Amino acid sequence: MTMKDAFVSYIRNLQDRICTRLEEIDGLARFQEDLWKRPQGGGGRTRVIANGAVFEKGGVNISEVHGELPKSMQDYFGVKDAHFFACGLSLVLHPVNPMVPTVHANWRYFEMYDPEGNLVDQWFGGGQDLTPYYLFDEDAIHFHQVCKTACDAHDPMFYPNYKHRCDTYFYNSHRKEARGIGGLFFDYLKATESRSMQDWYDFVTTVGDSFLDAYVPIVEKRQSHAFAKAHRDWQEIRRGRYVEFNLVHDKGTLFGLKTDGRIESILMSLPPKVQWVYDHLPAAGSEEARLLEVLQNPKDWV
Numbered sequence: 001m002t003m004k005d006a007f008v009s010y011i012r013n014l015q016d017r018i019c020t021r022l023e024e025i026d027g028l029a030r031f032q033e034d035l036w037k038r039p040q041g042g043g044g045r046t047r048v049i050a051n052g053a054v055f056e057k058g059g060v061n062i063s064e065v066h067g068e069l070p071k072s073m074q075d076y077f078g079v080k081d082a083h084f085f086a087c088g089l090s091l092v093l094h095p096v097n098p099m100v101p102t103v104h105a106n107w108r109y110f111e112m113y114d115p116e117g118n119l120v121d122q123w124f125g126g127g128q129d130l131t132p133y134y135l136f137d138e139d140a141i142h143f144h145q146v147c148k149t150a151c152d153a154h155d156p157m158f159y160p161n162y163k164h165r166c167d168t169y170f171y172n173s174h175r176k177e178a179r180g181i182g183g184l185f186f187d188y189l190k191a192t193e194s195r196s197m198q199d200w201y202d203f204v205t206t207v208g209d210s211f212l213d214a215y216v217p218i219v220e221k222r223q224s225h226a227f228a229k230a231h232r233d234w235q236e237i238r239r240g241r242y243v244e245f246n247l248v249h250d251k252g253t254l255f256g257l258k259t260d261g262r263i264e265s266i267l268m269s270l271p272p273k274v275q276w277v278y279d280h281l282p283a284a285g286s287e288e289a290r291l292l293e294v295l296q297n298p299k300d301w302v
Contacts, residue, residue: 003122003197004085007109011062011089012045014107014208018060018091019047021212025219028053031060036262041067042085046265050272054100054223058093059268065259069112072258077112079120085111086259088126089208090252092269093215098235099225101132101139101180102242103215104269106252107208122197124204125187128211129166130218131180131242133235135291137301139218140181144301146214147184147207154203162186167298172245177295179245183214187251234288236275243270 001009019031029052037043044063049055066085074082088108095102107126114120130143144163151158166185171178184207189200246253246269256266282288 003201004087004109004111007201008064008087010205010208011087011107015045015047015060015062015089018212019049021216022049022055022058022060022093025216025223026052026054029055034264036265038065038067038260038262040260041065044262044265046262046268048268052096054095054097054219056094056096057272058091059265060089060091061265061268062089063087063261063265065261067259070258070260073255079112081115082120083113083115083117085113086255090269094239094271095219095223097223097225098133098227098231099136099222100219101130102239102271104129104131105208105211107204108252109204122190123187124189124197124200126204126207127162127166127183127185128207128214129170129180129183129185130215131238132291133238134231134287135181135294136222139221140299140301142217143181143183143214146210148302150207150210151184151203153206154199158186158203159184163300170245172241172249174248175241175244177241177292178298179242179295181294181301182298233275234282236271236273237277237280238291239271239274240276243274246270 023030029049031047031049034046036046042065044061046059046061048059050057064087067083069082069084074080088106090106092104093102105128109124110122111119112121148159151162162184163182166182167178169185170180170182191197253266282292
């Protein structure tokens with residue numbers, strides 16, 4: 001089995017596992033499936049959950065696309081007349097309760113070919129990160145500990161390296177604050193003298209398999225937590241920052257738009273209800289202000 005066939009099989013299975021578990025947790029809503037084809041080559045399986053007891057909106061999507069690499073992306077990679085294959089699973093979950101954090105994860109594989117169809121480059125990328133609206137330290141520690149355990153099974157340097165990259169990447173530079181409390185982010189994982197593509201496959205799938213262990217216990221602990229309208233208002237203001245990052249900085253969103261991706265799947269990550277309040281500042285000493293302090297000064301949680 002080729003690497004791309006193996007990873008496509010993996011993300012299809014992982015999508016099924018994640019969706020089944022999330023439906024069990026929600027207890028009300030079910031994922032709606034949308035199979036789509038990309039005119040230039042390939043397609044995907046979008047699954048969206050909405051108006052649930054726990055999840056206000058979320059999506060767990062897989063895609064397998066291929067074709068000629070658009071001119072803008074050829075310029076970005078410094079190649080000419082290149083073709084590509086890309087597959088991955090991308091998920092975002094926006095809970096109803098402001099005490100439950102939003103979560104994002106993505107695991108992907110990319111191949112590039114010359115005009116004769118010869119493989120000239122290949123790599124893995126991905127990660128998972130947490131975006132709380134109210135900060136519970138034990139939740140942040142749990143999420144990061146699961147990420148670290150997954151990394152440590154392969155290399156003790158992976159967690160500090162990819163944790164730092166996550167803090168750096170998921171950062172709204174125009175706001176001078178992180179999008180959330182981080183997790184893992186890695187990209188361009190290529191074969192070297194010391195690591196094969198199989199080694200990277202094993203690492204990325206270990207991280208993917210850890211997702212439910214990282215997120216589900218937090219949801220189960222916070223989903224019944226009491227909240228008021230003021231908490232929802234803060235959640236919706238912070239969701240605005242999430243939108244800003246995805247539309248201004250996120251490479252996956254930009255890649256999808258530049259490769260004529262399916263717009264509904266690309267923008268699935270956007271939350272359903274958002275506020276942008278002019279010059280909003282939380283009260284000094286409040287839980288909201290404490291969150292901002294951490295977002296402006298990333299912590300080492302484990």
